[in-house]
Amino acid sequence: MKHPSRRIVLKHSGMVAVVASFGTSLPVLPARADELVSKDSVSYQTTPNNGSQCSQCKSFIAGATAGADGTCKVVAGPISPTGYCLAFSPV
Ligand code: SF4
CATH class of the missing domain: 4.10.490.10 (High potential iron-sulphur protein)
Incomplete structure (x- = not known):
């Protein structure tokens, strides 16, 4: 079974912009x-x-x-x- 890449998972979860703007330090989201x-x-x-x-x-x-x-x-x-x-x- 093929697992989706991290990039695809992030893209589909709407997190790309958040990760790009905060690097590895993710904000605490409400x-x-x-x-x-x-x-x-x-x-x-x-x-x-x-x-x-x-x-x-x-x-x-x-x-x-x-x-x-x-x-x-x-x-x-x-x-x-x-x-x-x-x-x-x-x-
Ligand atoms: S209750 Fe909320 S604000 Fe207080 S220490 Fe825990 S996570 Fe932080």
């Missing part, structure tokens, strides 16, 4: 609401972990104010800016 993972599955906590917290994560979407809960591109539900989870990705 997931659809029904694709978000649960807090439990990534061991979400409402406190920082060794100084790392959601407000410093690429996936964090800030709330109305600096201290307000925001949302996350990966994890479902309200997210504290001082929270943390295993999917942490520093800005």
